[in-house]
Amino acid sequence: MKKYIYIFILLAISHTAIAQQPNKVLNLVYTKLKKAQDYTVDAQVKVDLPFIKMLPINAKIYFKQKDKFKIESKSIAIIPKQSFVQLTQLIADTNKYTAVYQGVEKYNNTAVSLISIIPSADIEDIILGKLWVDEKQQVILKSQITTKSNGTIITEYIYGQQLVYGLPDVMNFEIDIKKFKIPKSIAADINTSKKAPANETSKKGKIKITLSNYQVNKGISDAFFKK
Numbered sequence: 001m002k003k004y005i006y007i008f009i010l011l012a013i014s015h016t017a018i019a020q021q022p023n024k025v026l027n028l029v030y031t032k033l034k035k036a037q038d039y040t041v042d043a044q045v046k047v048d049l050p051f052i053k054m055l056p057i058n059a060k061i062y063f064k065q066k067d068k069f070k071i072e073s074k075s076i077a078i079i080p081k082q083s084f085v086q087l088t089q090l091i092a093d094t095n096k097y098t099a100v101y102q103g104v105e106k107y108n109n110t111a112v113s114l115i116s117i118i119p120s121a122d123i124e125d126i127i128l129g130k131l132w133v134d135e136k137q138q139v140i141l142k143s144q145i146t147t148k149s150n151g152t153i154i155t156e157y158i159y160g161q162q163l164v165y166g167l168p169d170v171m172n173f174e175i176d177i178k179k180f181k182i183p184k185s186i187a188a189d190i191n192t193s194k195k196a197p198a199n200e201t202s203k204k205g206k207i208k209i210t211l212s213n214y215q216v217n218k219g220i221s222d223a224f225f226k227k
Helices: 002-019 022-033 082-091 184-192 222-226
Strands: 038-048 057-064 068-072 097-107 110-119 126-134 139-147 151-159 168-176 204-216
Touching (some): 022 097, 068 222, 082 110, 110 139
Antiparallel strands (some): 038 204, 110 126, 151 168, 168 204
């Protein structure tokens, strides 16, 4: 009996320690991300927007710590910036947000810590964030970012060969089509399309980005991002 009580006390202490240190959890995630000081990666973007059919788009993404970001594509690439730059920028400085531990959940058969983040400074237009963190791997498996300009964006991150850097192979986005900023040429097509039935107006849009051929820490000049 004493053995079980002892185990229970240990679990309770462990749970309390985690609950009191969400900033530490996020700092470990950011520390892992910082291992990739810069990278380039090929991206295939598949967009599923209500009433619009688009072929997959190929693009190249460039990133340099902590907030330099550039996309090159021969087509119009719809890539939510929130889960590339803004999220990394937000968790980079623990003084710029309040983190609240909300417990442990199961996500895709993995025990994750759910952490809410409330910016204490103006980090672009983020209002609130929720992060599902795999503490063992020190990566974010899912994020829900609410912004002033684009509404709420839910992102699922799937990892593979670049797990050591915390860089995903696949990112699945769910966006609010009525609030998300879409390139003007595509928005025009939506506005001129046949009017949606009343029960379809709240339909979500989906964007899937498959990332391959990472080139990590090869060096990218600051001047490149100003071109």
